[in-house]
Amino acid sequence: MLAYGFKSNGGPEVLEEIQVPTPAPGPGQVLIEVAYAGVNFAEVQHRRGEFGEPDGPGGYDVPGLEVSGTVAALGPGTAGPAVGEQVAAYLPAFGGYAEFAVAGTDFVRPVGALPLASAAGVPCVYPTAYGVLEDAGRLRAGETVLIHAAAGGVGSAAARIARALGAAHVFGTVGSAEKTGLAAGLGYDALFAREDFVDAVLEVTAGRGADLVLDPVGGAVRRASLTVLAPFGRVVTYGDLGRHGDWTADVWDLWKNSRSIAGYNMGDVARRSPAVIGEHLAQALSALASGTLPHTPPTVVPPAEVAEVHRRLEAGGTQGKTVFDIARRG
Incomplete structure (x- = not known):
């Protein structure tokens, strides 16, 4: 599958378009075909090496803490959202800048009436x-x-x-x-x-x-x-x-x-009290979809601009939320 990742820690220039194996969901997990991926400062820290050196498939790490998209498959014995359902998900182990991502069911919730582009900016923020x-x-x-x-x-x-x-x-x-x-x-x-x-x-x-x-x-x-x-x-x-x-x-x-x-x-809460993350995610998606909680639509950019987006984020030059349209490569 197509993804955007890095093989060595460093500045935004280390991010590149890559091909990596499509992940397989395990027990308690779902596979999501990603429509949009949110951008967060923790992904800058990930790229810089503040969470360690890359050790993913082929030596690459794929950033991305939050996505929206469609459930493509369920892991063995998993009771969760139905295949084909539109969801938003938090990814504590990263992996969102890709065509497919795996998420634990504690961190996956239906988007309801909220547009997928907006939903992608919800699970982390x-x-x-x-x-x-x-x-x-x-x-x-x-x-x-x-x-x-x-x-x-x-x-x-x-x-x-x-x-x-x-x-x-x-x-x-x-x-x-x-x-x-x-x-x-x-x-x-x-x-x-x-x-x-x-x-x-x-x-x-x-x-x-x-x-x-x-x-x-x-x-x-x-x-x-x-x-x-x-x-x-x-x-x-x-x-x-x-x-x-x-x-x-x-x-x-x-x-x-x-x-x-x-x-x-958030990482600590996700490890030790994952249900809290799911509760807040459901709370936010419901409030945003109903209009009870007002929000500004995110800035949507193609993932080919990943390095430039990271530069702006690192320099404090962004406002509100930015999400990548994963289907739009150019």
Whole structure:
């Protein structure tokens, strides 16, 4: 089958069009004929080698954490979606940039009335957004939320979900001042430039601060986020876009200022509590299909542009969600 992968870790230029064997579903798995594959920052990390060296068929690894498409086959003894059903799936072991992908039934859900292109951007981004808000963040109605990397896939999904869950105010930060004008279209009350968000957040909240901060950036942004927390405020960390080194928080500071730090890692949840991912995926697909949760259609590009898409994503030059139209090779 056709796929897009890499044989050595490195920059976007290592990605290439390849031919690899079509995977066979095992027990508890389904084979999906991929229509669209979502693009996520974790795939940049995968390509760079942050998850190890490639060791797939022929020495290639195929990125891709989420897909939509049609069930082509079920593994032995598998009770799951019917062959021919349109589904979306999370792929914790990657493999989505390909004509076919295998997924465990815990991570596969019918798309319902949601278009396949939109559904491809749901399985990774939306369960993560629900997870950082509800599971790790313990968001309650009436609270104020601050979202870093606000124009990205998780950020823009989290803004809308936070509002649907009853947040009173939703603010965000972006890496460039040019993006601050996107606030209304992305569901925010306001967006601030990330380099000077502290004063802006305290001003707009009359000095109280935010109840919940979602941070995939790390480094100085993570440290500064603690200073804008309201009493009993929480910072939820779920990434390290800036590739910063380890950071140790001062427990004395957390205690004396009634602050908390929590973590969310989708891979860990998928390993130890896979049903949670499936529940959030079903929740998101249903809310998006019904219109209860508004969303912006993704940017659809041919997979031949995989290297360029990775370059833009790595440079912070993307907005919202990008998906590859796997059937469109050119």
